Amino acid sequence: MRVSDLIALILENLGRRKARVALTAVGVVIGTAAVVLLVSLGVGLQRSATQQLGGIGDLTRIDVYPVYGEPGGGGGIVVMEGPGGVPGIQQPINDQTLEQFAAMPGVTAVIARDWVNGGMMLNYGRLEGYGSIMGLGTDNAADLGVTAEAGTLTLSKGTAVIGAMVPQQFFDPRVRPGQEPPPPPDLLGQTLKATLIKYSTDGVEIRKMVQVRVVGVMAESRGEADWSIYMPLSDVTAYNEWFLGKRINRQKDGYANAVVKVGDVDQVLDVADQINELGFQASTPQSFVQGINSFFIVLQVVFGGVGAIALLVAAIGIANTMAMAILERTREIGLMKAVGATNRDVLSVFLGEAAGIGFIGGLGGVALGWSAGQIINVLALAYLAGQSAQSGAPPPTEAVFTPVWLPIFSLVFATLIGVISGLYPALRAATLVPVNALKYE
Amino acid sequence: MSTPFIRFAGLRKHFVMGRETVRAIDSIDLTIDQHTFSAVVGPSGSGKSTLLYLLGGLDRPTAGSIEVGGQNLDQLDENDLARYRRRMVGFIFQSFNLIASMTALENVAFPMRFARRVRRERNQRALELLRLVGLANRAYHRPIELSGGQQQRVAIARALVNDPQLILADEPTGNLDTHSGAAIIQLLSDLHAQGRTVVMVTHDPRLSRFATNTIRLVDGRVVSEADYEQALAIDAARAAD
Ligand SMILES: Nc1ncnc2c1ncn2[C@@H]1O[C@H](COP(=O)(O)OP(=O)(O)OP(=O)(O)O)[C@@H](O)[C@H]1O
């Protein structure tokens, strides 16, 4: 039998039992709509979650810290003198370590960092500000993956690059409650007065004044950099030595932190694992994102499963309809065979009809599921926009998202459900002895 | 002597029903020549239909063999048997077996769908055959809109559509009045006259006169005319009691 004739015959056969085909397909419509809608909801939730989590920032970045606690002791509370000079750390992040990191495949940059280990106040005119001040072991802050909004990212002695949010941290201590606070200052190119404050053992406050010139403002990254003031590591080392009153041995004490940049997102977890194996603590947003993703994959599987159960019920409906059809049309099957249809022809016709019901139902289900998703989007977004207007958070842009593969997959799946549920009835039809089929009343 | 067109050898068809075995065909050895018109007669339950179905490849025998045109049906697999039914045999049933949702034309054209013929050609041929059976003006009517005799003529047209050599008819006039029946018999003898081999089962002894030979069945066996008359007499006597 020609394929075109086969399809024509299947369509004719479906067409002459429109009511029953439609009723049977309704089950598939509901099942497919459930699959499409629920999986779209899962995907949509994942997307808006990822969007909201955009602030966790740079996925190609690994933050490395020394491990505190007993070596191999699994982070005990006993603080002891480690091999390094700093109490409690197992291994210092020193220059050899940095070289080891840099040699790992995929690593594009390694930046040692240290914080200012004491009180440091910043003044700009009448304004006073605090920021997270960090020394970078590179002369270009761009190595961290940040971009400049204005000015330069190149650091030299006595200069700083500040995050986009830093100006907002500056306030006028003399403004009384109720008075309009001054607008955030434009700090680019300005020189800040920095005051380092420490206390001697007998409680006397000692101050040291330094000047810091802001040479660049970083673009907003929704990450750590937004709130940070980056300075050359040597400057911060000098401040810390002043605080401690002694020289710092980087070889022995190590750096507080290192940032390892990886070229390819897919290699990030590998590199992090290798760093962990060396005895450091490597943290990456990637592992967090993966955790979230696997949660949503579970969610989608559960949602999809609920839809699949609905489809399974529909499959029983198709099987029943086909079994009935074959009983009713037994004589017709006998006739088909008497006039020369092969078993395969009969099988194809009945399987095709079952697949057709699945396909029609799938088509309806995809349309229904998709439209329902759009309606939910409109309603939910209106509601959520109202909510976030109150909370001030950015509103989500979608609640339900249908990826392109989903309707295609659902359609194929619904058709397949039809084929599978039609298989047994169709096989029975195909293997009927013609004479018995013809005599059937 | 030419080899016969159809040869039954040691043919049996038994139906096992629980403990009982029905010997519908109980050893038949018989030959039928080409271009003949055979009438198969016999009392009800004597195995006429069973014999015709076996010959048409719609069922398989319990034992023995059937040869048609030098081909042993036993040796055909399911696909080959389907091809045999499609190319060699045109079957006409007592109950017409038309598909109710299809027009006369579609019914006639139906077998050609399995013969890989294109639609235009199918419709052309079907119309031609409807004209032959005198129903060109009913081509677009559904079976329910046709009389019994007209439906059977549509069925005959359908049987002819793949141009088979062998026409098998199982009581083709059984559901028809005398007048319509006569028209059907006329059509079948025309087919015979055109060179086809026709085997027709009938209850009606009057129809036998159209046949070139008569096959008499009693209890699944072929019997002579004398034995046949005797069997009928016994039957009639039994019925009279
Ligand atoms: N599928 C079957 N299962 C069991 N027995 C059957 C079957 N088909 C036919 N028979 C039996 O085989 C015998 C012959 O049946 P068949 O239909 O060939 O008779 P027939 O000569 O055509 O009779 P009628 O003139 O009434 O049509 C009958 O006894 C019938 O009951």
Ligand SMILES: [Mg+2]
């Ligand atoms: Mg019969």
